[in-house]
Amino acid sequence: MNLASWVIYTVLTVLGGVLAGGLLTGIDRKLTARLQNRVGPPLLQPFYDVVKLWNKDRIVVNPMQLLYAHTYLFFTAASLVLLVLGRDLLMILFVSAFASVALVLGGYSVDSPYSQIASQREMIQLAAAEPVLILAVVGAFLTTGDFTVSAIAGHPTPLLFSLPLVFLSLLLAVGIKLRKSPFDLSTVPHHAHQEVVRGVLTEFSGPYLALIEVGQWLELVFFLFFAGLFWATDLRLAVGLGLFTFFLELVVDNISARYTWSWLLKTAWVGGIGLAAVNIAWLYL
Amino acid sequence: MNLVSLARRRSPWIVHYNGSSCNGCAIEFFAALTPVYDLERFGVVNMGNPKHADIMVLTGGANYRSARVIRNLYHQIPDPKAVVAVGVCAGSSGIFHDCYYMLGGADQVIPVDVYVPGCAARPEAIIEGILLAADLTAGSDAGGKRHLKR
Numbered sequence: 001m002n003l004a005s006w007v008i009y010t011v012l013t014v015l016g017g018v019l020a021g022g023l024l025t026g027i028d029r030k031l032t033a034r035l036q037n038r039v040g041p042p043l044l045q046p047f048y049d050v051v052k053l054w055n056k057d058r059i060v061v062n063p064m065q066l067l068y069a070h071t072y073l074f075f076t077a078a079s080l081v082l083l084v085l086g087r088d089l090l091m092i093l094f095v096s097a098f099a100s101v102a103l104v105l106g107g108y109s110v111d112s113p114y115s116q117i118a119s120q121r122e123m124i125q126l127a128a129a130e131p132v133l134i135l136a137v138v139g140a141f142l143t144t145g146d147f148t149v150s151a152i153a154g155h156p157t158p159l160l161f162s163l164p165l166v167f168l169s170l171l172l173a174v175g176i177k178l179r180k181s182p183f184d185l186s187t188v189p190h191h192a193h194q195e196v197v198r199g200v201l202t203e204f205s206g207p208y209l210a211l212i213e214v215g216q217w218l219e220l221v222f223f224l225f226f227a228g229l230f231w232a233t234d235l236r237l238a239v240g241l242g243l244f245t246f247f248l249e250l251v252v253d254n255i256s257a258r259y260t261w262s263w264l265l266k267t268a269w270v271g272g273i274g275l276a277a278v279n280i281a282w283l284y285l
Numbered sequence: 286m287n288l289v290s291l292a293r294r295r296s297p298w299i300v301h302y303n304g305s306s307c308n309g310c311a312i313e314f315f316a317a318l319t320p321v322y323d324l325e326r327f328g329v330v331n332m333g334n335p336k337h338a339d340i341m342v343l344t345g346g347a348n349y350r351s352a353r354v355i356r357n358l359y360h361q362i363p364d365p366k367a368v369v370a371v372g373v374c375a376g377s378s379g380i381f382h383d384c385y386y387m388l389g390g391a392d393q394v395i396p397v398d399v400y401v402p403g404c405a406a407r408p409e410a411i412i413e414g415i416l417l418a419a420d421l422t423a424g425s426d427a428g429g430k431r432h433l434k435r
Contacts, residue, residue, distance in 0.1 A: 051292035
């Protein structure tokens with residue numbers, strides 16, 4: 001590919017990701033409201049929120065906050081673009097982990113005890129989800145013999161057939177990464193209930209909160225794409241698997257209460273790593 | 286109406302503070318957030334964090350202790366912002382009027398934009414007050430500047 005098509009792919013991916021992520025977040029809020037017997041906000045509510053935030057007064061606690069808000073958005077966008085361009089899956093995972101680290105550092109950069117506690121929790125979430133995600137990539141490598149997304153997507157049989165337990169553990173890890181209940185320890189993106197005020201987002205405000213909000217949409221699309229990769233032989237089924245993941249996380253979000261951090265670690269390390277390890281051992285037999 | 290004022294009107298986020306009251310209006314405010322009244326259908330979310338809020342909902346009057354907190358919360362809200370005083374206590378300190386510890390209504394401490402009457406104020410009235418305040422913040426950039434002038 002030449003430079004021009006790279007630029008076009010990148011711009012299209014980011015624009016499409018923002019649109020899809022915003023709409024999915026709107027659907028999430030509407031369905032959540034309906035599940036709670038409410039009317040709920042309009043479908044375009046997330047876009048209204050971001051436009052409003054973007055036009056609010058710029059207040060920063062310290063200059064480092066600016067850096068971390070932009071870094072978070074940049075790395076979530078970069079991980080999605082790399083995924084769409086079909087690059088190395090391990091590399092993509094590390095790039096997306098950088099985004100979470102930017103959020104952690106943004107929380108640590110201010111004096112607010114709420115941010116500080118939430119940053120520690122975000123690190124625990126990282127420690128819980130990342131090993132499971134890496135095992136999913138290892139499983140994909142053992143099945144297809146390649147780490148690149150384009151090769152994994154081009155594999156003749158769906159990954160789901162050889163890695164069913166890995167997919168289950170991936171569902172768990174996606175819930176942790178998207179901070180859905182019962183794994184919403186570090187921040188609650190858009191619900192009436194609060195956890196350590198707004199968690200790592202407490203001290204971000206106005207346009208910088210809007211950047212993080214958009215980053216969270218891209219993160220949502222990224223992980224749904226990741227889940228869809230497990231049935232990449234057919235585009236419709238891949239999209240279906242991504243949407244299935246989305247609705248499953250939504251329902252679980254609405255029917256479960258919040259875990260403590262120790263429960264989170266136990267679930268992710270025993271359940272998540274356990275399931276993935278059993279599946280990978282079975283591949284070897 | 287341009288996109289920015291539309292977005293401001295459709296997405297008023299709230300920080301609520303109970304200054305010095307019997308808690309009746311605070312309970313009515315939370316009733317407005319429940320599925321029965323469902324404030325979120327107007328895009329309203331109770332943020333509990335002044336830095337994310339657009340609208341400050343005050344229940345109860347201001348006393349010597351709570352004045353500092355009210356002022357602090359108000360100054361942490363980024364412009365454009367609006368203040369809704371819910372109930373007669375927030376309006377003019379109501380039944381606590383002339384008590385030795387009272388400063389008076391919320392407007393003795395910060396500028397108030399919308400007064401919602403009632404003891405306790407009805408959830409319907411609170412919803413209308415919050416939406417009026419949202420319209421105020423939407424009025425181009427005047428909402429923010431008006432506060433700066435005061």
